[in-house]
Amino acid sequence: MTAPTQDGLLSRRRLTLVAIEFVVALAIAIVLFPFLWIFLASIKPPELVTEPNVWMFPPTAANWHDVLLESDVPKNIINSFVVSVATVIIALVTGCPAAYSFSRFKTGSGTRFSVLAAEMMPPAILILPLFLVLFRLGLIDTLAAVVLAHLTFVVPVVTWFLIGFFDEIPRELEEQAMIDGYTQFQAFYKVILPVVRPGLAAAAVFGFVLSWNDMFYALILTGGESRTLPVAIAGFWTFRGIDMGKMAVAILVAVVPILIISFFIQKHLVRSLGGGAVKF
Amino acid sequence: MSGVQLKNLRKSFGLTEVLKGINLTVESREFTVLLGPSGCGKSTTLRMLAGLEPVSEGEIWIGDRNVTDLEPRDRNIAMVFQNYALYPNMTIAQNMGFGLKAKKMPRAEISARVNEAAAMLNIADLLARRPKELSGGQQQRVAIGRAIVREPNLFLFDEPLSNLDTKLRVEMRTELLRLHRSLDATTIYVTHDQEEAMTMANRIVVMNGGQIEQIGTPSEIYFKPNSRMVAGFIGSPAMNFVDGRVGVDGLETSIGPVAHPTKLASGDAVILGFRPDDLYFPDELTAYQAAMSVDFTAEFVELLGARGIVTLRAAGAEFKGVFEERFLHRFAEGATVALALSRDRLHLFSATSGERVGG
Numbered sequence: 085m086t087a088p089t090q091d092g093l094l095s096r097r098r099l100t101l102v103a104i105e106f107v108v109a110l111a112i113a114i115v116l117f118p119f120l121w122i123f124l125a126s127i128k129p130p131e132l133v134t135e136p137n138v139w140m141f142p143p144t145a146a147n148w149h150d151v152l153l154e155s156d157v158p159k160n161i162i163n164s165f166v167v168s169v170a171t172v173i174i175a176l177v178t179g180c181p182a183a184y185s186f187s188r189f190k191t192g193s194g195t196r197f198s199v200l201a202a203e204m205m206p207p208a209i210l211i212l213p214l215f216l217v218l219f220r221l222g223l224i225d226t227l228a229a230v231v232l233a234h235l236t237f238v239v240p241v242v243t244w245f246l247i248g249f250f251d252e253i254p255r256e257l258e259e260q261a262m263i264d265g266y267t268q269f270q271a272f273y274k275v276i277l278p279v280v281r282p283g284l285a286a287a288a289v290f291g292f293v294l295s296w297n298d299m300f301y302a303l304i305l306t307g308g309e310s311r312t313l314p315v316a317i318a319g320f321w322t323f324r325g326i327d328m329g330k331m332a333v334a335i336l337v338a339v340v341p342i343l344i345i346s347f348f349i350q351k352h353l354v355r356s357l358g359g360g361a362v363k364f
Numbered sequence: 365m366s367g368v369q370l371k372n373l374r375k376s377f378g379l380t381e382v383l384k385g386i387n388l389t390v391e392s393r394e395f396t397v398l399l400g401p402s403g404c405g406k407s408t409t410l411r412m413l414a415g416l417e418p419v420s421e422g423e424i425w426i427g428d429r430n431v432t433d434l435e436p437r438d439r440n441i442a443m444v445f446q447n448y449a450l451y452p453n454m455t456i457a458q459n460m461g462f463g464l465k466a467k468k469m470p471r472a473e474i475s476a477r478v479n480e481a482a483a484m485l486n487i488a489d490l491l492a493r494r495p496k497e498l499s500g501g502q503q504q505r506v507a508i509g510r511a512i513v514r515e516p517n518l519f520l521f522d523e524p525l526s527n528l529d530t531k532l533r534v535e536m537r538t539e540l541l542r543l544h545r546s547l548d549a550t551t552i553y554v555t556h557d558q559e560e561a562m563t564m565a566n567r568i569v570v571m572n573g574g575q576i577e578q579i580g581t582p583s584e585i586y587f588k589p590n591s592r593m594v595a596g597f598i599g600s601p602a603m604n605f606v607d608g609r610v611g612v613d614g615l616e617t618s619i620g621p622v623a624h625p626t627k628l629a630s631g632d633a634v635i636l637g638f639r640p641d642d643l644y645f646p647d648e649l650t651a652y653q654a655a656m657s658v659d660f661t662a663e664f665v666e667l668l669g670a671r672g673i674v675t676l677r678a679a680g681a682e683f684k685g686v687f688e689e690r691f692l693h694r695f696a697e698g699a700t701v702a703l704a705l706s707r708d709r710l711h712l713f714s715a716t717s718g719e720r721v722g723g
Contacts, residue, residue: 256449259416262436263443264514265466278453 119336126332133328147329157334160316165341167227167302167312168295171234175242175291176284183246184272188255196247203240207300210236215304225307233301238291245290249283250276285349293342313338366427366517367392367550368413373422375408375574382408384574385422390552390567395544398554399561400571401597406554409571410520413552414443426517437466442511443520446527448503450495456482456506457491463514481509484543501532508540512547521553525560537563558598562586570594592718595637595711601673601684606636607715615712618679622656624710626722633715640673642709643685646702654704660685662695676701 125133127143151157186196202210214233215224223229253276261271277284299314306315317338320331368390375383383405390396398406411417413424415436424432431439442463450459460481461474469477482488485505495503504524511519524540525533541564544551555561561568562582570577570585570593578590589595595603608617610632615622617636628634646657660676660683672692674685685703687695694701712722 254447254449256445256447257451259414259436260443260445260449261451261462262416263414263439263441264463264510265437267435267437275451279451281453 119339122332122335125328126336128329130329147333151330151333151337155330156311157313157316157337160311160313161337163227163306163310164296164313164338167230167234168292170227170231171238171295172242172288172291174231174235175238176288179239179243179287180246180277180284181272183243184250184276186243186247187250199240199243199247201240202236207237211301211304214301218305224305225310227310229305230302230310230312233305234295234298238294241294242287242291245287246280246283249280249287253279289345289349292345296338296342367394368518368552369423369425370409370413371423371425373409373412373419373424375405375412375417375420382574383412383420386571386576388569388576388579390550392550393548395541395551395553395564395566396569397561397565397567398552398569398571399558399597400556400577402556404571405574406556406571407522410443410522410552410554413518414441414520415439439518440514440516441518441520442514442516443522444504444507444511444524446523448495448507448524448527450503450506450510452495454494455491456487456493456495456498459495459506460491460510460513463510477513478509481512484512484546485509500528501536504528504536508543512543517550519549519551521551523555523557524553526555526557533560540564558600562598570597572597588720589711590720592635592637592713595713595720599639601640601686603637603639603711604683606681608634608636610634618681619658620656620679622705622710624655624707624712624722626712628714628721634721635713635715635718637711637713638705638709640684640686642706643676643683643687643703644706645691646704649704649706653706653708655707655710657702657704659700659702662697662699662701664697665692665695667692676703 121136124139126147127145128138128141129144130146132138132141182199186199211233214236218224218229218232223232257279258268258271258276261275262268266274297314298312299318302312302315303318306312311319313334317331317334320327320334368388370386370388373383373386373388374381386405386409398409400406408417412419413426415431415434415438419432422432423430426439426441450456451462454462457475457478460478464474464477478491479488482491485508487502487505487509490498490502490506495506498506504527507524521540525536528536537560553560553564562585565582567579568582568585569579572593578585578594580588580590585594585598589598589603592605596605606617606619608615608622610616610626610628610630611621612630613623613625615624615626615634615636622636624636626634644654646654658678660678663675663677663682665675666673667689670689671686672689674687674692674695676683676685676695711720713719714721
């Protein structure tokens with residue numbers, strides 16, 4: 085055996101690099117392929133939509149035209165958007181002070197995990213009482229009903245998420261603010277909130293996606309006017325068969341907002357999910 | 365500037381009593397250091413002074429105001445934390461001016477005060493930066509600057525130098541002292557570092573187990589420690605101790621008889637203490653000065669530079685001695701060296717209470 089030469093080491097390193105690149109490329113392909121496939125389905129002429137193996141065909145814009153201009157889908161998108169944004173705003177406004185108090189005050193330290201109690205129950209258990217309550221309140225088939233239902237799982241997740249962020253901030257920061265002449269509440273919103281902003285952004289995206297993707301509650305609680313996008317997408321699966329082309333368009337439309345938000349916020353997201361959002 | 369008075373201050377967390385009645389008067393303009401091992405209650409005392417920790421019993425007076433139940437923001441104090449606690453989302457200038465903003469001071473005056481303090485601390489060129497772009501030493505200066513601009517009645521420091529490296533720590537020590545002189549500010553400074561305490565304090569308050577062991581100037585604390593605890597805590601290497609008993613004319617100890625008059629009754633158990641610096645070669649002392657002479661066996665020598673620490677053994681116990689470098693050759697491993705103790709450098713403590721009983 086001879087010791088590996090300089091050249092040998094170099095080529096081995098290059099080989100490792102090539103292997104890594106290959107694995108990454110494969111992963112990207114696996115992730116992107118369904119998008120490509122769905123996109124192709126959305127521009128296929130109706131007679132070819134059920135033929136997954138056909139790759140060459142004259143493209144058509146009929147599905148896009150029908151879905152975006154002549155169906156309820158735009159309205160469903162607005163519904164979904166209103167629900168998700170309202171859910172996130174309420175979840176942040178309530179979850180943020182809750183998380184702060186769980187993190188800072190003795191009263192919250194022992195009951196921390198109770199935040200997740202609703203998360204531990206399957207939605208199927210919650211939906212029955214929820215439906216009855218909302219029915220009594222006359223809220224069935226309204227966006228408010230969906231928002232209320234979504235809050236049952238978005239608030240705990242957002243709160244739990246933020247507790248971690250508040251825990252990372254040294255107490256001295258608000259103590260310093262209190263010595264500097266502020267009340268504890270002023271210290272919270274003038275000093276602590278700005279510091280935890282990346283966490284708020286990450287929690288907001290997280291909550292938005294959860295709400296945007298939900299179909300279970302929305303399907304049961306909405307019917308006509310207030311249908312959200314996931315429910316509408318499922319609606320293309322009728323007893324006359326699946327309208328694959330139109331469904332494909334709706335699916336792509338549903339993914340776009342998530343992509344846009346993730347793109348603008350990815351810096352925050354990576355930093356906060358990777359731990360150590362707040363460095364001192 | 366105002367003085368501070370702690371009257372029978374007590375603090376309990378649940379059933380554990382961490383402060384057992386602290387009585388302390390800090391004069392106006394004095395630099396007082398609270399010193400003690402971790403868990404002695406010094407930081408709790410400081411936090412109670414700042415209003416960050418509620419008082420269980422007793423009173424806190426700053427100047428002629430009873431501040432015991434006041435919020436931190438109403439006490440007109442400034443505090444520098446160990447981790448500096450700079451607001452990460454603000455620039456240095458904003459950090460320093462944040463307290464003045466709370467007082468609704470006009471913007472022009474805030475920036476004038478901030479600039480003045482920044483110039484004093486040599487951080488004027490950093491004002492537009494953010495804390496994380498600064499080195500530890502610079503952050504430390506900002507934290508001090510933020511305290512200065514508020515012109516408080518009282519400065520509180522909670523181990524402010526312990527996150528700095530040794531060289532910087534010594535530099536900042538000097539700078540803090542210079543600052544204290546020029547500001548003439550009443551300062552209470554918490555540390556577990558005895559060197560910091562000795563070099564900076566007008567008065568040192570040694571705390572242990574939630575109580576004050578001794579209050580005194582650095583030299584009183586060093587040369588006349590009130591108790592065995594203070595004697596053992598101050599000084600590096602630590603004081604040597606030998607168990608003994610009061611005999612007919614002097615003390616009987618495990619390393620031999622000591623000619624040392626005491627008022628104690630014959631038979632009382634005592635602890636004899638002597639500092640490593642207070643071991644002499646017999647020819648250095650007069651017959652009267654020498655309280656005893658002991659044959660030590662040298663074990664090893666740690667050279668510090670101009671001086672060295674020698675580990676010695678006698679009667680089965682280990683002792684430390686500090687000698688000038690030119691004498692260190694006498695302490696070859698295994699060598700027997702006769703060393704004398706000086707009468708006026710002995711410390712005698714009661715074995716039961718630990719209190720100073722003579723020396």
